[in-house]
Amino acid sequence: MVREHGDVQPGAQAAGDSGVTVSHAQGQQVGDRNVQHNHFPAAAVSPMSVRPSSVPAPDGLVNVAVAAGVFVGRGTQLQQLDEVLAEPGAAVVQAVHGLGGVGKSTLAARWAWQHRDRYRPVWWIDADTTAGIDAGLATLATALQTDLPDGLSLEVLRERALQWLASHDGWLLVLDNVNDPGDVARLLARVGTGRLLVTSRRATGWAGIATAIALDVLDLDDAAEAMRQVLAGSGRAGDADGLERVCRELGCLPLAVDQAAAYLAETGLSAAAYLQLLQQYPAQMFDQGGEGAGGRTIARVWRVTLDQLSDTPLAGDILRILAWYAPDAVPRTLLDGLADPATTARAVGRLAAYSMITADEDTVSVHRLVQAVARIPDPDDPHRQPHDISTARTRAIEHLQTAIPDDWRTPQDWPVWRVMTPHIEALAQHDRNHPEPDAAASRLYNQTANFLHDQGVIGRAIPLYEQASADCRRVVGDDHLQTLTLVNNLAGAYETAGDLGRAMPLYEQAVAGCRRVLGDDHPDTLTSMNNLAGAYQAAGDLGRAIPLFEQVLADRRRVLGDDHPDTLGSVNNLAYAYHTAGDLGRAIPLFEQAFADRRRLLGDDHPQTLTLVNNLAGAYRTAGDLGRAIPLYEQALADRRRVLGDDHPQTLGSVNNLAYAYQAAGDLGRAMPLFEQAVAGCRRVLGDDHPDTLTLVNNLAGAYETAGDLGRAIPLFEQTLAGCRRVLGDDHPDTLTLVNNLAGAYETAGDLGRAIPLYEQAVAGCRRVLGDDHPITRVVQKNSVTVLKR
Numbered sequence: 126m127v128r129e130h131g132d133v134q135p136g137a138q139a140a141g142d143s144g145v146t147v148s149h150a151q152g153q154q155v156g157d158r159n160v161q162h163n164h165f166p167a168a169a170v171s172p173m174s175v176r177p178s179s180v181p182a183p184d185g186l187v188n189v190a191v192a193a194g195v196f197v198g199r200g201t202q203l204q205q206l207d208e209v210l211a212e213p214g215a216a217v218v219q220a221v222h223g224l225g226g227v228g229k230s231t232l233a234a235r236w237a238w239q240h241r242d243r244y245r246p247v248w249w250i251d252a253d254t255t256a257g258i259d260a261g262l263a264t265l266a267t268a269l270q271t272d273l274p275d276g277l278s279l280e281v282l283r284e285r286a287l288q289w290l291a292s293h294d295g296w297l298l299v300l301d302n303v304n305d306p307g308d309v310a311r312l313l314a315r316v317g318t319g320r321l322l323v324t325s326r327r328a329t330g331w332a333g334i335a336t337a338i339a340l341d342v343l344d345l346d347d348a349a350e351a352m353r354q355v356l357a358g359s360g361r362a363g364d365a366d367g368l369e370r371v372c373r374e375l376g377c378l379p380l381a382v383d384q385a386a387a388y389l390a391e392t393g394l395s396a397a398a399y400l401q402l403l404q405q406y407p408a409q410m411f412d413q414g415g416e417g418a419g420g421r422t423i424a425r426v427w428r429v430t431l432d433q434l435s436d437t438p439l440a441g442d443i444l445r446i447l448a449w450y451a452p453d454a455v456p457r458t459l460l461d462g463l464a465d466p467a468t469t470a471r472a473v474g475r476l477a478a479y480s481m482i483t484a485d486e487d488t489v490s491v492h493r494l495v496q497a498v499a500r501i502p503d504p505d506d507p508h509r510q511p512h513d514i515s516t517a518r519t520r521a522i523e524h525l526q527t528a529i530p531d532d533w534r535t536p537q538d539w540p541v542w543r544v545m546t547p548h549i550e551a552l553a554q555h556d557r558n559h560p561e562p563d564a565a566a567s568r569l570y571n572q573t574a575n576f577l578h579d580q581g582v583i584g585r586a587i588p589l590y591e592q593a594s595a596d597c598r599r600v601v602g603d604d605h606l607q608t609l610t611l612v613n614n615l616a617g618a619y620e621t622a623g624d625l626g627r628a629m630p631l632y633e634q635a636v637a638g639c640r641r642v643l644g645d646d647h648p649d650t651l652t653s654m655n656n657l658a659g660a661y662q663a664a665g666d667l668g669r670a671i672p673l674f675e676q677v678l679a680d681r682r683r684v685l686g687d688d689h690p691d692t693l694g695s696v697n698n699l700a701y702a703y704h705t706a707g708d709l710g711r712a713i714p715l716f717e718q719a720f721a722d723r724r725r726l727l728g729d730d731h732p733q734t735l736t737l738v739n740n741l742a743g744a745y746r747t748a749g750d751l752g753r754a755i756p757l758y759e760q761a762l763a764d765r766r767r768v769l770g771d772d773h774p775q776t777l778g779s780v781n782n783l784a785y786a787y788q789a790a791g792d793l794g795r796a797m798p799l800f801e802q803a804v805a806g807c808r809r810v811l812g813d814d815h816p817d818t819l820t821l822v823n824n825l826a827g828a829y830e831t832a833g834d835l836g837r838a839i840p841l842f843e844q845t846l847a848g849c850r851r852v853l854g855d856d857h858p859d860t861l862t863l864v865n866n867l868a869g870a871y872e873t874a875g876d877l878g879r880a881i882p883l884y885e886q887a888v889a890g891c892r893r894v895l896g897d898d899h900p901i902t903r904v905v906q907k908n909s910v911t912v913l914k915r
Contacts, residue, residue, distance in 0.1 A: 128682070132611055138504050138785055147309050151784055165550075167414045167611060169387070172270060172272045172273050172274070175270070176288075176809055177266075177269075177270075177285045177288035177289035178288065178289070178292035178293075180269055180270050180289060182246060182269075182293055182295065182296065183245070183246065183268075183269065184245065186245060186246035186247070186268055186553070187238075187241045187246060187247040187248075187383070188246075188247070188248055188249050189234050189238050189241070189247055189248075189249045189299065190234065190249075190483075190485070191234050191235060191238045193202065195351050195354040195355055195358075196235055197343070197346035197347045197348075197350050197351045197354070198343055198344060199228070199232055199235075199340075201625050202232055202233070202338055202340060203235070203236055205219075205338050206219060206221075206236050206322070206338070207236075213248075216251075216312060217320050217321070218309060218321045218322075218323060218332045218334060218335035218336070219321070219322050219323065219335055219336050219338060220303075220306075220309075220323040220324075220325055220326070220327075220334075220335035220336070220337045220338065221233060221322070221323065221325070221338045221340050222326065222327055222328045222331075222337055222338070222339060222340065223328075223335075223340035223341060225326060225339050225380075225492075225493060226378050226379065226380035226381065226423060226492065226494045226495045227341065227342055227378065227379060227380075228340065228343070228379035228380070229301075229302075229324035229325070229340055230301050230302070230324055232324075232340065233299050233301065233322050233324050234249070234299070235298050235321065237249070237297060237322065237384075238784060239374055241295065242572050243297075244295060244297035245295055245296060246265070246268070246269070246296055246297075247296075247297045247299070247819040248261070248265050248268075248296070248297070248298050248299070249261075249299045249301060250262070250265075250299065250301065250325075250496055251299055251300060251301055251302065251451065251452070251453040251454065251547070252302060252303045252308065253301075253302040253303065253304050253451075253452075253493075254304070254547070254550060254551075254554075255305075255308060255584070255585065255694045256546060256547050256550045256585055257451065257547050258300070258308055258312070259279060259283050259582065259585075260279075260543055260544075260546070260547050262282070262283040262286040262287065263279050263282035263283050263286065263543060264282075265286045265289075265542075266282040266283070266285040266286040266289070267282065268910070269289055270285070272284075274536075275491065275536065275537055275539065275540050276536025276537060276539060277536075277539070278539065278579075278580045278581065278869075279539070279543055279577075279580045279581075280580055280581040280582060280811070280812075280815065281810060281811060281812075283812075284811060284812030284814075284815070285728070287312075287315045287316065287676050287812065288809075288812065289546070290315070290316040290318075290319060291316050291317055291318070293318070293319070294318040294319055295319070296319045296320065297320045297321075297322065298319065298320070298321050299321075299322045299324075299591040300312075300322070300323045300324070301323060301324050301453075302324055302325065302326070302493070303323050303324065303325040303327070303453075304325070304326070304327065305877070306325075306327060306330040306334050306335070309321065309323055309334055309335065310333075310334050313334065321335075323335055337788070340516070342376060342377040342378050342379070343372075343377045343378075343379055343382065344377070345369060345372060345373060345377055347377075348369075348372035348375075348379070349368045349369045349372050350384055351379075351383070351386065351390070352368045352371070352372065352382060352386040352396075353589075353696055355383075355386035355387065355389075355390055355821055356386065356389060356390055358390070359390040361389075361390065361393070361428060367395065367396030367397050367400070368396050370396065370397075370400055371385055371396050371400050371403070374400060374404075375403075375405055375425075375426070377796050378423075380423065380492055380494060381423055381425075381426050382478045383480050384423075384426045384430060384479065384481065385399065385426060385459035386480075387479045388426075388429065388430055388433065388476060388479055391433075391478055391479055392433060399429070402429045402432075403425055403426075403429060414530050421864070423492075423494045423495060423498050424498045424506075427481075427495065427498050427508065428461040428506060428508065429498070430479050430481060431444075431507075431508040432508075433479070434475060434476075435480065436561060437471070437472050437475050439463060439468060439469065439472040440472045440475055440476050440481075440507050441513070441798065442463060442472075442513075442517065442520075443460060443463065443469075443472055443473065443476065443892060444476065444481060444482070444491070444495070444499050445499050445500075445509075445513060445514055445516075445517030446459075446463075446517045446520050446521050446524070447462070447482070447489065447491045447496065447499070448491070448495075448497075448499035448500045448514075448517065448555075449496075449500065449517065449521035449522075449552050449555055449556070450521065450548040450551055451517055451547045451548045451550075451551040452491055452492065452493050452496055452551075452554065453488075453490045454488045454490060454544075455488055455489050455490065455491075456487065456488055456544060456545075457473075457484075457486075457487055457488060457489060457549065457557040458526070458528060458530070459521075459524045459525065459528060459548070460473070460489075460884075461524070462524070462527075463520075473489060477489075481495060482495075483504065490761050495765070497519075498890045499514070500514060500873065501514075502514050509888060515561070517722050518556070518559075518563075519563065521552060522552065522563055522565050522566045522569060523565065525545060525548060525549055525552065525569055526565060526568070526569050527546055528541075528568070529541070529542065529545050529572060529573070530542065533572060533573075533575045533576035533579060534579060539576075539580075542573075542576050543721070545573075546573055546576065547579070548705060549569060549570070549573045550573070550585070550589070552566070552569075553566075553570055553588070553589055553592050556592075557592060562595075562596035562597075562599045562600050563596070563599045563600070564596075564601060564607070565591045566593075566596065567592075567594075567596040567597040567600065567607070567611070568594075568607070569592035570589040570592055571589070571590065571593040571610070571614060573589055573612055574586040574587075574589035574590045574593065574618070575614065576612065576617055577589070578590075578614075578617070578621065580867060581616060582813070583622050584622075587619070587622065589614070590611065590615040590618050591615060593611050593615075594608070594611040594612055594614075594615050597611050603638065604641065604642050604646070605642075606642065606643070606649070608638075609635050609638040609639055609642065609649075609653070610649070612631050612634055612635045612638070613632065613635040613652075613653055613656060614632070614634045615631055616628045616629075616631035616635065616656070616660070617656065619631065620632075620659075620660055620663060622857075623853060623854070623856075623857035623858055623859070625663060625664050625894075625895075626658060626894075628660055629657075629660050629661075629664065632653070632656055632657040632660050633657060635653045635657075636650070636653045636654055636657050636658070639653045645680070646680060646684050648684070648685065648691065648825070651677050651680055651681055651684070651691070652691070654673055654676065654677050654680075655673075655674070655677045655694075655695065655698065657673060658671075658673035658674045658677065658698070658702070659672045659698070662674075662701075662702055662705060664895065664896070664899065665895060665896070665898065665899030665900050665901065665902070666898070666899075667702065667705060667706045670702055671702045671703070671706060674695065674698055674702050675699060676698040677695050677698075678692070678695040678696060678698075679847075681695050687722075688722065688726055689862070691724070693719060693722055693723060693733075694819075696715055696718060696719040696722070697715075697719045697736075697737065697740065699715055700712045700713075700715035700716045700719060700740070700744070701714045702855035703739065703764045704716075704743070704744050704747060705713065705900075709744060709747060709748045712744050713741070713744045713745070713748065716737065716740055716744050717741060718721055719737050719740075720734070720737040720738065720740075720741050723737050727826060729764070730764065730767075730768045732768070732775065734768070735761055735764050735765055735768065735769075735775070736775070738760060738761040738764070739757075739758070739759055739761045739778075739779060739782060741757060742754045742755075742757035742758045742761060742782070742786070743782070746758075746785075746786050746789060749788040751789060755783070755786045755787070755790065758779065758782055758783040758786050759783060759785075761779045761782075762776070762779040762780060762782075762783050765779050770808060771806070772809070772810045774807075774810065774811065774817060775805050776806075777803050777806045777810070777817075777821070778803075778817075780799050780802055780803040780806065781799070781800065781803040781821050781824060784796045784797075784799035784800040784803065784824075784828070785824065787799065788800075788828055788831060793828065793831065793832050796828060797828055797832065798872075800821070800824055800825040800828045801825060803821045803824075803825075804821045804822055804825050805820070807821050813848065814848055814851070814852050815852075816849075816852065816853065816859065819845050819848045819849055819852065819859070819863075820859070822841055822845045822848075823842070823845045823846065823866060824865060825841060826838045826839075826842045826845065826866070826870070827866070828843035829841065830869075830870055830873060835870060835873060835874050838870055839867070839870045839871070839874065840868040842863065842866055844868060846860070846863040846864060846866075846867050849863050856890060856893070856894045858891075858894065858895060860890075861887055861890045861891050861894065861895075861901070862887075862901060863889040863907070864886055865883075865884065865887040865901075865904075865905045865908060866880075866892065867883055868880045868884045868887060868908070868912075869908065871883065872912050877912065877915065880912055881909075881912060881913065884905070884908055884909035884912055884913075885909065886908050887908075887909070888902070888905050888909050891905050891906075
């Protein structure tokens with residue numbers, strides 16, 4: 126089914142005389158394109174009211190797993206970590222870098238474990254992607270405050286963890302396998318204190334971020350000693366000369382040495398015999414794959430080990446399936462159905478015994494080099510036949526599809542989504558540009574993108590939508606319903622990101638395709654038309670938006686009936702379009718009708734009914750009828766507090782809207798505390814950088830300006846503009862609005878030297894991004910002309 130997306134939210138207060146509206150005001154217009162969901166159940170109010178800065182550091186909170194086995198050498202690097210990470214002051218960041226398989230993670234885990242009594246907490250994050258960092262921070266938030274409810278969004282949990290880290294010291298984060306030093310820089314900008322230990326294959330890019338420690342392969346003596354200790358642990362004595370020759374053949378790469386030692390311990394084979402096996406597979410046989418010398422070495426060890434495990438064919442199947450997931454913390458449930466539980470457990474156990482994977486009761490992990498080898502077909506390797514690797518990919522997709530919940534909107538299912546999402550994103554990355562795109566994978570990526578979109582993580586949602594759409598076109602063609610659905614969803618993601626230049630053509634394409642394939646009256650066609658109308662409205666093109674909304678409403682009444690939820694949504698959307706156009710004579714009766722219908726069909730306490738109370742109040746306020754607007758805003762706030770809780774984003778939106786109504790009535794004594802309360806709540810629940818928080822800070826700054834308190838207004842406008850530029854980008858409509866608002870504050874303060882360049886910047890940006898006829902562009906141009914005439 127075509128996914129519907131949210132309308133631009135009206136009602137945020139602007140600074141100065143311009144009346145420009147920032148488009149993310151909370152709790153306002155919600156049509157059928159985006160039903161708002163209760164992310165914060167009432168039961169969660171008490172723990173969510175506790176600020177992260179007030180949550181103590183739990184004793185013994187350590188999630189670092191130190192693998193059983195030997196650890197040799199690395200004395201110099203351990204000493205370097207001791208010296209640097211012992212320095213006092215602001216955050217200290219140390220980056221251990223080296224090629225894959227060299228033992229970076231092992232070194233970091235060893236050092237962190239040795240210092241677990243010094244730091245609270247010691248927290249390990251698989252940081253090879255932004256998704257992994259987000260997931261690790263979200264898990265940290267729930268570990269720090271175990272009474273948080275399950276139904277919190279990923280964004281909220283991540284933000285609570287960042288706020289906790291920023292307000293405490295004495296903690297240690299281990300960021301494993303970082304690919305982008307910028308990820309560390311962005312994290313460091315938020316936390317400011319504490320200790321970060323980073324591992325990475327990147328040798329460059331750390332200047333100004335971290336002190337780098339290079340990690341090379343083991344010395345020959347240390348490598349041989351590691352093998353000797355493994356063999357001694359199994360009751361065998363190794364031939365010293367033979368072990369050195371094996372290590373030399375493996376380039377003293379720790380991962381390969383560990384796997385070779387496990388092989389010798391399990392099989393009882395001599396070092397000389399193992400060396401003969403290796404020599405059957407010379408390194409030049411394994412040049413493909415782009416993993417360099419480490420990859421070639423692991424490919425040779427892989428071949429020897431999988432030969433030995435040929436009596437357990439399921440072991441090879443499992444490795445090839447694991448190759449498509451993220452490397453760490455793969456739930457064992459993703460291996461369900463491969464065989465009976467006992468057989469699967471035996472295969473996992475044998476792989477762990479040969480150090481091909483690590484396993485605990487609930488999860489398994491596999492090194493990235495092993496994954497890379499397992500995904501690369503090699504007709505000359507019986508364990509990497511193209512057909513077997515293709516089958517493994519298909520199974521990996523099927524197992525993820527089975528594992529994810531049916532609906533991404535159910536808060537109780539979000540913990541499962543958070544566990545599975547990094548593995549789906551890893552699959553998408555491995556699967557990109559695959560010569561045989563998979564329709565099931567396309568559906569999987571779309572569902573996951575829907576989850577991330579609704580969680581507010583639009584930067585991670587868009588690549589999945591793009592891949593899902595491209596793959597679906599290749600599999601079923603442009604006119605298939607699934608392709609049209611994905612085109613619509615991708616357009617909605619672009620719209621959310623403020624990129625109307627890419628959203629609009631896709632919406633138009635979806636409408637044309639639905640009409641051609643499904644007919645004008647199909648519900649999905651009507652949904653696509655509704656979404657296109659919303660995009661026109663977001664772009665300020667009410668001349669095209671309103672007739673299309675009118676058409677959709679008429680068609681839905683005829684096809685679906687007056688009481689269908691989609692029809693009710695269309696009444697609300699058309700009312701909002703009239704409201705935006707200033708046609709309150711038509712807007713208010715429609716809002717009143719929509720409110721009455723939703724009360725009748727859904728009840729007084731349904732979130733959509735509460736939204737209509739708020740929207741109707743907004744229309745009365747715009748009409749200057751504060752006598753009817755303020756009681757409705759007060760009712761909406763009271764009802765949302767009772768139904769959704771004090772910290773729900775919609776409740777905080779109602780606090781903001783009531784404050785705005787009081788301000789419009791000239792009652793700053795009641796308005797100002799509510800604005801401050803709304804800002805404090807959004808910062809606590811959503812974080813400083815959430816677009817809704819930035820909107821409410823803008824509104825508070827505007828209230829201070831109205832009160833004549835420019836000393837507090839201007840710094841807030843400056844802070845909000847910096848946040849919008851960082852989070853949304855320079856060309857987002859909200860950012861351009863804030864440029865205008867800050868210019869207005871400077872103008873009010875008489876500082877035309879700073880006001881005029883900002884007005885000129887706002888005008889140029891609005892004309893470029895929104896066009897000359899957009900309402901925001903017209904207002905900003907008027908402001909600029911006015912100040913230039915002074």
